[in-house]
Amino acid sequence: MQECRTGIRRQLKKMRFSETRDMLLEYINPVDTETVSLEELCGRVIAEDVAARMNVPHYDRSPLDGYAVKSSDTASASEGSPVTLRIVCEIKAGDTADHILKSGEAVKILTGAPIPDGADAVVKYEDTLYTADSVTVSQPLLAGENIIRAGEDVKTGDVLVGRGTAADTAVLGLLASQGIAGAEVYRKPNVALISTGNEIVEVGTALTGSRIYNSNRYMLAAEMERCGCCAVYEGCAGDDMSSIAGLLSRVLSSYDAVVITGGVSAGDYDLVPDALERAGVDILVHGVKMKPGMACVYGMYRSKPVIALSGNPASALTNFYCIGRSILRKYSGACDYVPETVQIRMLRDFSKKSRGDRILRGTMKVEKGMICMDPSPEQGNVIISSMRAADLLAVVPMEHGPVAAGDVLDGFMIR
């Protein structure tokens, strides 16, 4: 009952989740690329190093409304002996600064306007007395005062955005400010999602006997989309070997990856490992030393990752967060596919021990600047409710004793 059914799987040794993840990541190369416009770029993973085409700002400019002057003209200015300069013209944002400022002159200048040649300082309106024709300054200005220099923000040739970066608000702003109308991005992998198990009923139909509604399909689809994939639910294949293998074969040829749930442990009706092999998948992992989420199969079909998770929602999600998510994020081109380890202070005891790593799910709380977690006392495999708003996972290392309130564990954020 406990033995694997095939020779290859017999040799697979269960590892910890981090070792499993790192081993699998070696097999993953990002999908191919496409070019999209700035309008479509948000959230996409950039597939090239994008360099600045020009300085930002691309000209010296004024950060405020005032008067552009020669600082040397103001060197002697004081309250008792102010300096009055003649206003020769006005420059506003968008104008070309074609006047060359001479000694004794001032140019009225508006926020964002280019600094005219000959001027090397700007004095604020509020610090002057002015008429339509002249402006009076009663303190000296420093050379460069109130001038934003060309290239202060970005210099030509600077790498604006590195390959593997997801396009967020700042990336959009950086590219737009350079007039860059689009970028090469990784294609969003199309991932088929399959359920198995005769007990699974789709929402919208009546529940009979001990059947349960399919919740995994909605949760995993949402998480796959968060990884940068397009998730497509391809239905439930029941508990029949040939229908599971048939559906797998069909989706393996037409999708970039497959996620399948249910039937992955070693029970009588756990047919997925055999069905995967029958469909030509090279199985690399069968089970992981973690709880929940021990039951799983990971493999490759040529260059396509195949992820088989438990039918238990919390088990499936926990395994996905710890392993599958990194696989799909690397496959989608993201460079930060391994989550950063953070230290998490526990706000409650957790007494259960585990032979594998035990993963505690919870909501991040910040107390006095410390990242904290209140682990739900109910962390069982079927406890969907403990997943509510979980954005933080803490790891109780294998063979570790009970956790006391105040203990600090390593873990990571799910963002």
Add this chain to the structure above:
Amino acid sequence: MQECRTGIRRQLKKMRFSETRDMLLEYINPVDTETVSLEELCGRVIAEDVAARMNVPHYDRSPLDGYAVKSSDTASASEGSPVTLRIVCEIKAGDTADHILKSGEAVKILTGAPIPDGADAVVKYEDTLYTADSVTVSQPLLAGENIIRAGEDVKTGDVLVGRGTAADTAVLGLLASQGIAGAEVYRKPNVALISTGNEIVEVGTALTGSRIYNSNRYMLAAEMERCGCCAVYEGCAGDDMSSIAGLLSRVLSSYDAVVITGGVSAGDYDLVPDALERAGVDILVHGVKMKPGMACVYGMYRSKPVIALSGNPASALTNFYCIGRSILRKYSGACDYVPETVQIRMLRDFSKKSRGDRILRGTMKVEKGMICMDPSPEQGNVIISSMRAADLLAVVPMEHGPVAAGDVLDGFMIR
């Protein structure tokens, strides 16, 4: 030059950003609602308290593969004197448990299968010796051992999801597990986005003179979408009062809200406050005691929020993060529209003082479980590059002295 042009605006006193935000929030009521299916629900804000229709699980079930027995039959079992029970049938997940177990009997049971009447414990395969017809147990079982009780996860009538909650992975799972096919959600507000300023050039056209590319439209659209809005760019109205007022009037009637950038301070070409009044907007705020982001106008057009931000990208974004984001999130129905205050340890000195609150932008770093930020030394209004991957804002309170590395400031996360 510094005075407001109208009577009403003359009376508006600049407040701190938190006071401004809280005052404005009093004017905001969420938009109306609509019903969407589970497929469309992810990310939407739930507009009702959704109660559980049934227990989850809705029957007592086995968490593993094994044998369902009467615990009393095993009371005398020991290594030296094991108890052998007769296997009478097999139940798997999805089956109906119609056999009533009698003393001396065992039922082979698979993970997720319902516990038959008469049984009160499950023994794991690994803890037994078995044939096809009988199973031998060598230690006593406790009543309830290895049984997941109906309602252990969720009980009928429990509020699964509260009004104002954004539908995340866990919400989808909770609703699906109840067979709930959809939910009432707040409609996504349609928000018009308008640029102003003759210096603004759209990406895709050539840059001449001191003009600059429009980056605000892409950044603000992305942030408005993150607030749960549909952002539609309605073009740049230049620096002409009648064209600004005309475009405002048109979008105020056909959209749920408006965000406009540029022309909000008190310079000669800062026409937006007057244009807003001409279009019938009640102006509630003109300027905030903060830096960057001081220049802004907030108002209402009937029940529709109107947000006018600086043309400087970092100024516009910072003001939006501190004020506008909360407005649009409350308008979109979210209940957590005021960001939680967190303590942030500074990793670098920041010496500039400010008469208003100074907002430092940075990327969250976690060191020994503490939330930390390395404030970019360049935090000026035009410094788009310091917004790169900014997900954390720290507030140097007004009149506060220089900040030293190691100091702890209050702030909030942008998520």
